[in-house]
Every structure is written in structure tokens, then in C-alpha cells.
Amino acid sequence: MSAPAFPELPAGFRFGVATAAYQVEGAHDEDGRGPSIWDTFSHSSGRTLAGATGDTACDHYHRYGEDIALLRGLGVDGYRFSIAWPRLLPGGTGPVNPKGLDFYDRLIDGLLAVGIAPTVTLYHWDLPQALEDRGGWRVRETAEAFAQYAALAAERYGDRVERWITLNEPYCSAFLGYAEGRHAPGAEEGRGALAAAHHLLVAHGLAVRELRAAGAQEVGIALSLDRIHLASALPEDRAALRRAKVLHNEVWTEPLLAGRYPVHEAETWAGLADGPWRLPGDLELIGAPPDFLGVNFYRPVTFAAAPHREAAPERRTAVDIGVTELDRYRSRRTTMGWPVVPDALTELLRELHARYPRLPPVWITGNGSAEDDTAGLDGRVRDTARIDYLADHLAAVADAISAGVDVRGYYVWSLLDDFEWTHGHGQRFGLVHVDHDTLTRTPKDSYHWYRGLITAHRAQAEEPAR
Ligand code: BGC
Numbered sequence: 001m002s003a004p005a006f007p008e009l010p011a012g013f014r015f016g017v018a019t020a021a022y023q024v025e026g027a028h029d030e031d032g033r034g035p036s037i038w039d040t041f042s043h044s045s046g047r048t049l050a051g052a053t054g055d056t057a058c059d060h061y062h063r064y065g066e067d068i069a070l071l072r073g074l075g076v077d078g079y080r081f082s083i084a085w086p087r088l089l090p091g092g093t094g095p096v097n098p099k100g101l102d103f104y105d106r107l108i109d110g111l112l113a114v115g116i117a118p119t120v121t122l123y124h125w126d127l128p129q130a131l132e133d134r135g136g137w138r139v140r141e142t143a144e145a146f147a148q149y150a151a152l153a154a155e156r157y158g159d160r161v162e163r164w165i166t167l168n169e170p171y172c173s174a175f176l177g178y179a180e181g182r183h184a185p186g187a188e189e190g191r192g193a194l195a196a197a198h199h200l201l202v203a204h205g206l207a208v209r210e211l212r213a214a215g216a217q218e219v220g221i222a223l224s225l226d227r228i229h230l231a232s233a234l235p236e237d238r239a240a241l242r243r244a245k246v247l248h249n250e251v252w253t254e255p256l257l258a259g260r261y262p263v264h265e266a267e268t269w270a271g272l273a274d275g276p277w278r279l280p281g282d283l284e285l286i287g288a289p290p291d292f293l294g295v296n297f298y299r300p301v302t303f304a305a306a307p308h309r310e311a312a313p314e315r316r317t318a319v320d321i322g323v324t325e326l327d328r329y330r331s332r333r334t335t336m337g338w339p340v341v342p343d344a345l346t347e348l349l350r351e352l353h354a355r356y357p358r359l360p361p362v363w364i365t366g367n368g369s370a371e372d373d374t375a376g377l378d379g380r381v382r383d384t385a386r387i388d389y390l391a392d393h394l395a396a397v398a399d400a401i402s403a404g405v406d407v408r409g410y411y412v413w414s415l416l417d418d419f420e421w422t423h424g425h426g427q428r429f430g431l432v433h434v435d436h437d438t439l440t441r442t443p444k445d446s447y448h449w450y451r452g453l454i455t456a457h458r459a460q461a462e463e464p465a466r
Pocket of ligand 1: 020023168169224296297366413420421429
């Protein structure tokens with residue numbers, strides 16, 4: 001399949017693909033793995049679509065050899081996966097599970113054997129249940145336990161891992177998990193989630209320290225950052241935009257990238273900066289400059305002041321900061337209902353670049369689309385909508401680079417159709433189709449397209465300058 005070249009992308013630009021442990025591994029109670037909050041949550045009635053769980057997911061724990069072969073066929077430079085904390089430390093702290101350690105040795109060695117660099121996420125939402133039982137992210141002990149876990153992983157795998165991501169999308173862990181209850185552990189504690197947000201940031205800071213002490217090459221974090229559009233020029237909508245930016249982006253980016261708390265925090269949820277959870281030195285710990293920033297991006301959002309006449313009641317955000325999401329985009333939607341607006345990614349990257357003089361190199365650590373992928377009679381999955389989505393977002397990245405943003409690489413979300421959290425098996429993000437009954441993997445057209453693009457980019461980069 002022919003792939004468009006992206007001459008605008010620099011020669012050394014790196015291409016990858018991503019997954020996460022709970023979404024693909026399965027083997028939830030095998031070889032000594034302890035339970036995580038997502039096991040408990042997905043097994044609770046009514047939490048996920050059709051009661052789906054990650055018990056089997058894509059069975060990657062057993063089929064990782066086949067998945068490495070798929071990665072090799074794809075020709076990616078890097079593979080981003082996460083380690084399941086409860087596989088290494090079934091109780092969160094305490095005894096180490098040797099079989100868990102061995103699994104990631106096999107995976108990492110298998111990747112290196114075919115020339116693929118591992119990018120490891122330490123926390124992609126699967127907190128050991130034992131730690132949740134002791135307070136979860138509400139308490140500082142969890143951040144300290146995370147640091148010990150990071151040290152263990154760094155000591156064992158540090159010689160072979162190219163890039164470490166401490167946390168994936170702490171927004172979801174803190175606010176969906178502890179404020180709205182839409183994600184595990186399902187707590188609806190409103191602004192109580194600020195303690196979780198702070199402890200996640202502290203966990204990141206402590207883990208960075210451990211990883212660096214163990215000689216890690218590159219350490220960063222992956223944030224889901226929103227490009228937020230203004231609903232109108234009315235002062236109340238401008239103020240709503242500011243509040244939404246604080247909650248969605250700046251709670252994370254200000255301490256991490258500028259060593260300060262959000263300027264407009266008081267207009268949102270006064271307290272992050274002055275809560276009892278903050279100890280002297282925390283801001284310095286959190287603000288130690290990361291080697292890179294991971295940005296996960298899927299769609300833009302528009303927020304207006306609430307109540308707002310255009311907003312259907314269900315579009316109101318559950319975290320009550322007097323803001324409502326407007327559904328204003330005329331573009332195509334993915335099956336998640338998300339509008340496809342690639343320019344919003346360029347805008348977001350430019351905004352970050354303009355705001356943070358200390359912005360480190362950026363990696364797009366998650367970008368992709370869920371589509372209605374059905375195989376044709378010939379077994380082929382013609383996912384042209386996904387190909388368009390990926391091509392347009394890569395072009396958006398190229399535009400950001402032309403505008404001066406230092407973006408080093410891009411990971412497609414995702415390699416496989418996996419367990420999509422509360423959507424269970426109802427959403428397909430993969431370049432590879434997975435039959436959830438037989439677990440058969442079938443590369444989609446987008447897989448072949450991405451391979452072609454990577455090959456074309458490499459060939460172009462290797463051409464002698466004329
Ligand atoms: C999350 C994934 C999720 C994807 C699609 C990503 O940014 O990290 O876990 O499957 O978004 O919703």
C-alpha cells in the first residue's frame with residue numbers, strides 16, 4: 001500500500017505504537033499477579049460495557065511472541081507498553097514476584113532482539129488493590145510505594161529501556177478515579193481528588209529521582225492535554241475556559257514544567273497549593289525538569305460557563321467547576337463520538353511551546369482513533385477512516401515542528417484492539433484487529449499503511465542530500 005511521505009518530518013523522527021498492561025495482558029491471576037483496582041472495578045456490576053473485564057484482554061501475557069512479530073512486521077522504532085505494578089509487587093509493596101519480573105525480561109529482550117526500543121510506562125492506572133485498601137492515591141504512602149516500585153523496575157530493566165514514562169494521564173487517575181468515579185477505584189469524592197492529584201505528582205517526582213539514581217536514560221511523563229476552544233468572547237465564557245484549562249492541563253503542566261501552581265487555581269478549586277497534603281519541598285521535587293514530555297491527544301473540546309443554553313444536561317462535566325462542554329464541531333466523529341480536528345493538535349503543541357520556556361522535547365505518546373472496523377468477506381479490514389486520522393495528525397505534528405516545537409516522535413494508540421476501560425470491547429483503536437472470542441490477530445489496512453509510511457520516511461532520510 002502506498003503511503004504519503006512526510007518530508008516535513010525531520011530525518012530522525014521516530015515512529016512507534018503503544019499499549020497498556022491492563023488493556024492487553026490478561027492473565028489477571030496467573031503466576032502470582034495480585035489484583036489491581038481495575039480488576040475490582042471491572043468486576044463490579046455496571047461499571048463497564050456489558051460487564052467486560054481485562055481478565056483475558058488480548059491474552060498478550062501468553063501471546064507476546066506473536067505480538068513482537070507483529071511489531072517487527074510493522075517496522076516501528078519503538079514500542080510503548082506498561083508494566084503491571086501488581087505483577088511485580090502483588091501487594092503494592094513487600095515481596096517481589098519473580099515470575100512477574102521474568103515476564104517483562106522476556107518481553108524487553110524479545111523487542112531488543114528485533115531492533116525495537118522499549119518505552120516503559122510504570123503506571124497506566126492499575127494500582128495494586130492492596131494499596132487502594134490503605135487509602136490509594138489519597139495518601140502519601142502510595143507515592144512512596146510507587147518510588148520503591150520504580151526503583152525495582154529501574155534496577156532490573158534500566159540497562160535495556162530507552163525511555164521511561166512515570167505516569168500515564170494522571171488527570172484520569174485523579175479526577176475520573178477519585179472525583180467522578182467513572183474510572184477505578186470509582187470514588188466520587190469531588191474536590192477530595194485534589195489530594196490524589198498532588199500525590200500523583202509527588203509519585204512522579206520521587207520516581208524520577210529513583211530512575212535517575214539508577215542511571216535511566218530518559219525520564220518523562222505522559223499527560224492527556226486538552227486543546228480547549230473558547231465558546232464565545234463573553235467574559236463568563238473566558239473565565240470558564242480558564243477554569244477548564246486549570247483543571248485539565250495546568251494542574252499538571254504548571255508544577256511539572258514551570259515549578260509553580262496554576263495562576264488561576266483559586267478560581268477553580270482553591271486548595272491544590274495549600275492543601276494539608278503539601279509538604280515543604282514538594283514543588284521542587286515535582287518540578288525537577290523531565291527529559292521529555294509525553295502528550296496524548298485525541299480531540300479538542302469547547303467549554304462554556306455553566307449553565308449554558310446550548311448544553312444538553314449530559315454534556316455537563318461531572319467535576320463541578322461551573323463549566324459545561326459544548327458539542328460544536330462539525331467534523332467527522334470517531335466511534336467514541338470524538339470530533340476529528342487535527343489542527344487542534346498543532347494548536348496545542350504551539351500553545352505549550354509558547355507558554356513554557358523550559359518545555360523539554362515532546363513525544364506524542366498516544367494518538368489514534370476508534371472506528372467501526374469490520375472485516376470484509378475476504379477478511380481484510382479496510383479502515384480508511386483511521387488512515388486518514390493518523391495521516392492528518394502526523395501532518396499536524398509536522399506543522400508544529402515547522403513552527404518551532406521540538407517533537408521527536410509519535411506512538412499510535414494502539415497496536416491491538418484492546419480492553420478500552422469502561423467501553424469494554426466496544427471500541428477498537430488497534431492497527432491490528434483482535435477477535436475477542438478467538439483472540440486471532442489480523443493486521444488492518446492501517447497497519448500496512450503505517451509500515452509503508454515508516455519505510456518511506458527511512459528511505460527518504462537515508463537519501464544522500466542533492
Ligand atoms: C489512554 C488509553 C486509552 C486511549 C483511548 C489513551 O490516552 O492512555 O489507555 O485506551 O486513550 O481512550
